[in-house]
Amino acid sequence: MDCQLDIYFLEAILNGLLLAGLLALLALGLNLIFGVIDVVWICYAELVMIGMYGIHYAYKGGAPFLLAALFGIALVALAGIVLHQLVIRPVLESAPINQLLVTGGVLFFLQAAATMTFGIDFKNLGLRPGSVLFADMSFSYSRIITFGVALVAMLLLWLFLSRTYIGIAIRAISQDRAIMPLMGVDQRRIYLVTSGIGGGLAGLAAALMVLQYDIYPQIGLQFGPLIFMICVLGGLGSMIGGFIAAFIISEFIAVGGSCFATEWGYAIAFLFFMVVIFIRPQGLFGGRS
Amino acid sequence: MKRVSPATLIGILALLALPFIVRTFFGGSEKYYLHLLIQILIWSFIYTGWSLMGRFGLTSLGHGAFTGLGAYTVVLLWNYAGLTPWLGIPIGIVIAVIVALLVGYPCFHMRITGHYFALLTLALSEFVRLCIVGLRDYTGGSLGTQPKRYGDGLSLYAIQFEPDRVLAYYIALAMWAAGLYIWWRVARSMDRYALDAASQDEEAAASVGINVTREKLKITAISAAMCAFGGATYAQYQMYIGPETIAGLGVSLNIVFACIAGGLWVMLGPTVGAVFTQVLSETLRVTIQSSAALQSILGSAVLALDTMIYGLLLILFIIYMPKGILGTLLERQEKARPSPPARDRLPAEAP
Numbered sequence: 001m002d003c004q005l006d007i008y009f010l011e012a013i014l015n016g017l018l019l020a021g022l023l024a025l026l027a028l029g030l031n032l033i034f035g036v037i038d039v040v041w042i043c044y045a046e047l048v049m050i051g052m053y054g055i056h057y058a059y060k061g062g063a064p065f066l067l068a069a070l071f072g073i074a075l076v077a078l079a080g081i082v083l084h085q086l087v088i089r090p091v092l093e094s095a096p097i098n099q100l101l102v103t104g105g106v107l108f109f110l111q112a113a114a115t116m117t118f119g120i121d122f123k124n125l126g127l128r129p130g131s132v133l134f135a136d137m138s139f140s141y142s143r144i145i146t147f148g149v150a151l152v153a154m155l156l157l158w159l160f161l162s163r164t165y166i167g168i169a170i171r172a173i174s175q176d177r178a179i180m181p182l183m184g185v186d187q188r189r190i191y192l193v194t195s196g197i198g199g200g201l202a203g204l205a206a207a208l209m210v211l212q213y214d215i216y217p218q219i220g221l222q223f224g225p226l227i228f229m230i231c232v233l234g235g236l237g238s239m240i241g242g243f244i245a246a247f248i249i250s251e252f253i254a255v256g257g258s259c260f261a262t263e264w265g266y267a268i269a270f271l272f273f274m275v276v277i278f279i280r281p282q283g284l285f286g287g288r289s
Numbered sequence: 290m291k292r293v294s295p296a297t298l299i300g301i302l303a304l305l306a307l308p309f310i311v312r313t314f315f316g317g318s319e320k321y322y323l324h325l326l327i328q329i330l331i332w333s334f335i336y337t338g339w340s341l342m343g344r345f346g347l348t349s350l351g352h353g354a355f356t357g358l359g360a361y362t363v364v365l366l367w368n369y370a371g372l373t374p375w376l377g378i379p380i381g382i383v384i385a386v387i388v389a390l391l392v393g394y395p396c397f398h399m400r401i402t403g404h405y406f407a408l409l410t411l412a413l414s415e416f417v418r419l420c421i422v423g424l425r426d427y428t429g430g431s432l433g434t435q436p437k438r439y440g441d442g443l444s445l446y447a448i449q450f451e452p453d454r455v456l457a458y459y460i461a462l463a464m465w466a467a468g469l470y471i472w473w474r475v476a477r478s479m480d481r482y483a484l485d486a487a488s489q490d491e492e493a494a495a496s497v498g499i500n501v502t503r504e505k506l507k508i509t510a511i512s513a514a515m516c517a518f519g520g521a522t523y524a525q526y527q528m529y530i531g532p533e534t535i536a537g538l539g540v541s542l543n544i545v546f547a548c549i550a551g552g553l554w555v556m557l558g559p560t561v562g563a564v565f566t567q568v569l570s571e572t573l574r575v576t577i578q579s580s581a582a583l584q585s586i587l588g589s590a591v592l593a594l595d596t597m598i599y600g601l602l603l604i605l606f607i608i609y610m611p612k613g614i615l616g617t618l619l620e621r622q623e624k625a626r627p628s629p630p631a632r633d634r635l636p637a638e639a640p
Contacts, residue, residue, distance in 0.1 A: 102608065105607065108596055108597075112595075263423035270415050277401065281401050
């Protein structure tokens, strides 16, 4: 398709905005975990994949969609807690890069386990909510729902982090890891809660993604690198930055994808990411000294 | 190397004689075993190249980009320009080194380290893979491509040697030995002390007059060149390249993990990692293929079993054995011995 300033171009831009909601939600969980525990879960997108399978089987097993979605969120929240207890805790004191790589092992494990358990074929719920036509442009309902739910989730998380005791403790610990235990905050409990919330956000993203995407064991590879990129670009730990970065990246993908081919949209986004990080290593909105 | 210990000598002779040992004992499946050995040697070379950077805390997830650039440059120049790999391989290496320096310079200049360095190089991996897929008119996209066979597939001009496995084995062996030599030279150089210092405290290293950026760029260039050469050799031997098999994040992660499994801080660590990972996946594959019971339980999904065990082992390695198989073994040996020979031993620094 040629790149012209016509209605299709506008459609691509708006679809990019809708995609940004989902990517921002995905980046949010990872961002929270990084900000608080100082660990990057390379396998974050694989947790989303597990959630998608969980929702798929719950729904096919007869549960209504909302119940299946809740099941998925709980499942991934639990997976996050288990991941923290079994894998992250033993390496909390070792070199940062080992913490990153150990979750890479989890990535391989989860992907292969999913292939063995669920097979390599594409699965979908058969739920396609249709699309809305507006001035010759079409937007699928699932994308609009995703965008709305992602915004609400971000708002709720923000309220939780700024209004509740444990939320404030979480933010405090991300600002000064050493002093908080002295102030009587149980670091281990905070870490577990954070891992649970991070997992729950991945589960929520999974619930939204099953409406739009087919499920297959490698789906994590499609989203994983994008999510890391958005987190770093927005400034690890900055939620607003994460949202704006998600918007920029998804515009590159949507517009680049509609002007050229999909891969080129992604490739340009990765190139842009590298250039920005060279200029501002702390990310667009990060406050790293 | 003034003193060559008897054990080393026996090892070298054994490696040279290996094709004939294989022929004597496994005559029927000689090709298969040689193929396995060649794979191990080529990947060992690539892993060794990565470990040159990795041991100094420069954990790159971008080396899949360099193997991919090396492999695709050679094959595309051969297929579309008819350029012999004798020129194609150096061009591939130069391109990889230029890309490495273009990414490395701003990274090192802006002091991008740790998570940020890993995630940035991860983006490089993906960028190169996406470019390969995007240029599908030339590269065959995600299906991959093959170098055109020259004559009967055995040619000095086209550097094609796939049909003659014994020849391929000696080529791979020579390459592997050269890789170890480079590792050894780096380990003995002044640059190594500079990089060791920089990996522990950049500011302090810079304050005693080490040009940290330049030292890091040097090692990055060597490391990228080795990976590009390894990728090109892989393409010439395998006679097939695909974006997932020789470029991208998957390859990068495999490189990193094999090095960690084997041991980053010892010369033969990456080689042990390659032996370990290849033998593990082959053994599992053979076990699974010969076991009707396993197949009937798991069906075609059984092929993922090796990756699952691999992932699990990696987690265990990083948690319980961060120095890798060989690193841990050597450490035990050191402890058991009362007085280690001080000069000839490389200190095993903490990660």
